[in-house]
Amino acid sequence: MELLKLENLSVHFQVRKGLFKTTPSKAVDGVSLSMNKGETLAVVGESGSGKTTLGRASLRLLKLTSGRIFFDGVDVTDLKDKELQRLRKRAQAIFQDPYSSINPFMSIREVLMEPLAIHKAAEGKEAEERVYKALADVKLTPEEEFAAKYPHMLSGGQRQRVGIARALILNPDYVVADEPVSMVDASSRAEILHLMRSLQQKYGITFLYITHDIASAKFFSDRIAVMYLGRIVELGSPNDVVKDPLHPYTQALIQAVPEPDPANRLHERKVIPGEPPTPTNIPKGCRFHPRCPSFMKSKCDVIDPSLAEVKPGHYVSCHLY
Ligand SMILES: Nc1ncnc2c1ncn2[C@@H]1O[C@H](COP(=O)(O)OP(=O)(O)OP(=O)(O)O)[C@@H](O)[C@H]1O
Ligand SMILES: [Mg+2]
Numbered sequence: 001m002e003l004l005k006l007e008n009l010s011v012h013f014q015v016r017k018g019l020f021k022t023t024p025s026k027a028v029d030g031v032s033l034s035m036n037k038g039e040t041l042a043v044v045g046e047s048g049s050g051k052t053t054l055g056r057a058s059l060r061l062l063k064l065t066s067g068r069i070f071f072d073g074v075d076v077t078d079l080k081d082k083e084l085q086r087l088r089k090r091a092q093a094i095f096q097d098p099y100s101s102i103n104p105f106m107s108i109r110e111v112l113m114e115p116l117a118i119h120k121a122a123e124g125k126e127a128e129e130r131v132y133k134a135l136a137d138v139k140l141t142p143e144e145e146f147a148a149k150y151p152h153m154l155s156g157g158q159r160q161r162v163g164i165a166r167a168l169i170l171n172p173d174y175v176v177a178d179e180p181v182s183m184v185d186a187s188s189r190a191e192i193l194h195l196m197r198s199l200q201q202k203y204g205i206t207f208l209y210i211t212h213d214i215a216s217a218k219f220f221s222d223r224i225a226v227m228y229l230g231r232i233v234e235l236g237s238p239n240d241v242v243k244d245p246l247h248p249y250t251q252a253l254i255q256a257v258p259e260p261d262p263a264n265r266l267h268e269r270k271v272i273p274g275e276p277p278t279p280t281n282i283p284k285g286c287r288f289h290p291r292c293p294s295f296m297k298s299k300c301d302v303i304d305p306s307l308a309e310v311k312p313g314h315y316v317s318c319h320l321y
Contacts, residue, residue, distance in 0.1 A: 002073075003206045004058065004174060005034040009067035010230075011050075011057050015280060026279045027053040029230035031067075032307075037173070040200055040207040042217035042238075044253065045227035048277050051210045054227070055176040058208065059091050060084065072173070089119045092167040094177040094196075098159035098184065102151045108135070108162055109147040115170050134165040137199060157188030164196060171203065178210040193220055214253050218242045226250045229277040229287040232307060236314035246316040249288045286319065294320055 011028040027050045035041050043051045056062045058069065060076060068077045076087050095101040102111055112131045116122045122130050132143040138161035140146040151159055160180060167175055177196065181189040197220055200207045209220050217224050217238065224241040226234040226249065234247040245251045252272040274291030283290055289300040299319050307317040 001037045002034050003037045003039075003071070005070040006031055006054075006058060007068040007070070008032050009054070009057060009069070010065040011053050011062055012065040017280070023280050026230050026282055028057060029279070029282070031230070031232055033225065033232065033235075035174075035206050035208070037206055038201075038204040039223065040197075040209055040221045042209045042211060042221035042224045043227055044211055044214045044217045044224060046212060046253070046272065046276060048229075048279065049227040050230040050279065051212075051227055052178055053230075055093070055178050055208055055210050059093060059174075059176055060087060061093075085119070089121070089170050090172050091174040092170065092172040092176075094160075094163050094167045094175060094180045096179040096183055098156055098163050099151075101163055102159055102166075104151050106150075107147065108140075108149050108151070108154075111151075111162060112147075112166055112169055115166060119170060121170055130169055134169040137168065138162070138165045138195060140165070155185070155188075157184050157192060160184050160192055161195070164192075164199070168199060168203070168205075172205065174206045174208070175200070176208045176210065179212070180209075181216075182211075182213075189216075196220075214242060214250075226253065229282055230279055231287060231317070232315075233288065233318070234316045235307065236311075240311070240314040244314075246310065246314070246321060247288075247318050248292045248294050248320075252291075252293075286317075 009028055009031045012024040012026050014022040015025045017023040031054060043054060045051055053062065057064055060069065064077065068075060071087060079087055109131055112134055113127055116127045116130060131147055135141065135143040135146050140158060140161050180196065181192050184192060193216060211217050221238060223236065224238055225232045226241065226247065228249050234241055234250045241250060242254065245254055256272045285301040285303055286305055289295050292300065296319060305317040305319050307315045309315050310321045
C-alpha cells in the first residue's frame with residue numbers, strides 16, 4: 001500500500017548572481033518517487049545534491065516549483081490552512097541539529113506537550129501520559145526526571161532522543177529524518193539509529209532517512225535512492241545499490257575517502273574526486289558527466305539519461321545500461 005507519491009517534483013530557488021541578476025538553483029529537479037506504508041527509504045548523496053530540499057518539499061514545508069504530492073491517496077500539493085494542519089499532524093520531521101531544533105527555555109515536558117497542544121491531540125492527564133510514553137519509547141528514563149529537565153542538562157544524544165520523541169508523539173504515519181545522527185557524538189550514533197529503526201518498525205512508520213553516509217543507509221533502509229544534482233540517479237534495495245552499484249556516481253560514493261583535512265572533516269564527510277555539484281550550473285546531458293570515469297563523448301554530454309529499470313526493482317539513469 002502506497003503512502004506517499006512524489007510526481008515529477010521540482011524545487012528551484014532564485015539565487016542572487018551579482019547585483020541585479022538572479023539565477024535559478026535547481027535544488028530538486030524532476031524527482032518521482034513512491035513509498036509504501038511502513039517502508040524506510042534512504043536518500044543518499046553529497047552535500048548540495050538536494051536531499052534536504054526533497055525531504056522538506058515532501059512534507060509541504062517548501063514551495064514547489066512544479067510537480068505533485070499525494071499522501072495516502074490524496075493530492076496534498078495545494079492544501080491550505082486546516083487541511084494542511086491535518087497533514088502536518090501525520091507527517092513529521094527529525095532535524096539534524098539537536099541543539100538548535102529544541103527551544104532551550106522550555107522543559108522537556110513542555111517541548112513534548114507543544115505538538116499535542118498545537119494539534120489538540122491530548123490535554124491534561126492524557127497529555128502527561130503521552131509525554132511519559134514518548135520518553136519511555138526513546139529510553140529517556142526515569143520519565144518524570146527527564147520531563148523536568150531543560151535541554152542544556154542533556155547530552156547531544158539525549159537531545160536528539162527528545163527530537164525523536166517530539167516527532168513521534170503525534171503517532172505520525174510519515175517521518176523525515178534529516179541526517180539525524182551526524183551532529184551526535186560518534187559513540188551514540190549506532191544506538192540512536194537502532195532506536196529509530198525499532199520505533200519505525202514498532203509503529204509501522206513510513207520513514208525517509210536522509211544521509212550522506214551510504215553505509216548507514218544500507219543498515220537502516222529497505223530501499224536506497226541516490227541523489228545527484230537534484231535528480232535520483234539510482235534506486236533499489238540496499239543489496240542492489242551498495243553491493244552491486246551500477247551508476248558511476250554511486251560507485252564513487254562507495255569508494256569515497258574521508259576528507260583529508262581534519263578541520264573540514266565535518267561529521268566525517270567523505271569526498272569523491274572532481275568538482276562538487278552546483279545546482280545553478282547544471283551541465284548539459286548527464287549531470288554527472290564532467291566527473292564520470294566512464295564518460296563517453298557525444299553521448300553523455302548530449303543526452304540526459306532517464307531513470308530506467310535495469311533489473312527488477314533496480315533503477316539507474318546512465319548511458320552504460
Ligand atoms: N533556501 C534556499 N535558497 C537558495 N538555495 C538553496 C536554498 N536551500 C537550498 N539551496 C541550494 O539547493 C541545493 C541543495 O541543497 P540541500 O540543502 O537540499 O542539499 P543537501 O543534499 O541536503 O546537502 P547537505 O548534505 O549539505 O545537507 C544547494 O546548492 C543549496 O545551496
Ligand atoms: Mg541537507
